[in-house]
Amino acid sequence: MLAEFDLIRRYLMPSPTRHAADGVALGSGDDAALLVPQAGHQLAVSVDTSVVDVHFPGDAPAFAVGHRALAVALSDLAAMGAKSRWCFMALTLDQRRFADDAATHAWMEGFGQGFHTLCQRHATTLAGGDVTSGALTVGVTVMGETPQGQALRRDGARPGDVIAVTGELGGGAGGLALWQRGERHLEHPLLQRYLLPEPRLAAGEALLGLASAAIDISDGLLADLGHVRHASSVGAVLDIEALPLAQGLEEALGGEAARQAALSGGDDYELLVTLAPEKVEEAQQRLSGFGLGLTVIGHCSETPGVQGIPSGGRAGWQHFNEGTP
Structure with a gap:
């Protein structure tokens, strides 16, 4: 039987090495994360949920599921003109989809690689999350920063634009x-x-x-x-x-x-x-x-x-x- 915290430690937690630029004073392993936004910036925060056979095929490669779950959430930050900083993941894992623990570990390895590869590409730190059992679902909350008062919004279009x-x-x-x-x-x-x-x-x-x-x-x-x-x-x-x-x-x-x-x-x-x-x-x-x-x-x-x-x-x-x- 796979343990929740074993999966988190092996496949989801980022490297323990942190830099001041991450803006994470306290990350995974406590009850909540402590984040340090840049002075003069506003936080842009969005959450996106990806459900199997609704947002991605059940037979999609695990790497693609991890990548895609983060990418669609980061896209909301892009629309605001925000620089991505942090993310949180709530993973609901359906172990009935796998033949045994080895198959679960193989899927989690691919999923984690897809997620963390995109994190690294966009300098985004996974600062916390949760893992539970149920129908395969990936909830991702992303946080970014924009200079004060400069975020792109939906309500600024004018006739003639x-x-x-x-x-x-x-x-x-x-x-x-x-x-x-x-x-x-x-x-x-x-x-x-x-x-x-x-x-x-x-x-x-x-x-x-x-x-x-x-x-x-x-x-x-x-x-x-x-x-x-x-x-x-x-x-x-x-x-x-x-x-x-x-x-x-x-x-x-x-x-x-x-x-x-x-x-x-x-x-x-x-x-x-x-x-x-x-x-x-x-x-x-x-x-x-x-x-x-x-x-x-x-x-x-x-x-x-x-x-x-x-x-x-x-x-x-x-x-x-x-x-x-």
Whole structure:
């Protein structure tokens, strides 16, 4: 029988070596963590829950489950323009999924590697958490910092601002479609986009002072644009021909389905931003330093709703809504 604290010590706790830059005065092993934010900064805090067979396939590689659970949470910090600092994990582990303790240890090793590799890439310290038994679920709380009063928000868009997206769209939905068809070649670019999404933290920070509003594209472009529209009390005019489609998406799904995936598929974790037209070029130059594109796909208007999209298109993913994907 596997013990909770044995799993935590072996696979989840970071290296005991800490540096002052971690901002962790007291971490894993006590009842609560003690964190030290930078002076002159605000904390950005978000929590995300990933449930097996809802947010990731039950047969997904353990490394991908660990990576993805953290990546989707960090994406919320990226949308705020925050620098990631700390995270907490609540892991519910279903040992009935494994044949024996050896299989559990093998899965946990892969899961921990996926999680900690992404932590290291984004200088994020796992400062605590919890492990329990039940249906496989990963809850991740992330904490980041933004300079006082400079965080990107959803309520800053104004009529006349352009609407732009980072990177490419539709890859998450395309990868899920391939997985459901039985595709298991993990080097396929669409499967990479679905199983191993990359949170755009550097892009979010680079857009501070330029973007008027921002959100990450998790539930689909139209759904997440809707959150910005409502928060900012603006409408939108989109040019669907300008949508930057993910590599291989049209070949995998066909032209019409590829465009629908880009509009409503979700799981892209790119950033959707609004900017004054005169700031677009500078924003594109900043992001080009990361090898990342910024594509203008429309503009904000005073007319409510969204113009320029096919009628009858799905808005995107919503929990607790009958008929959603």
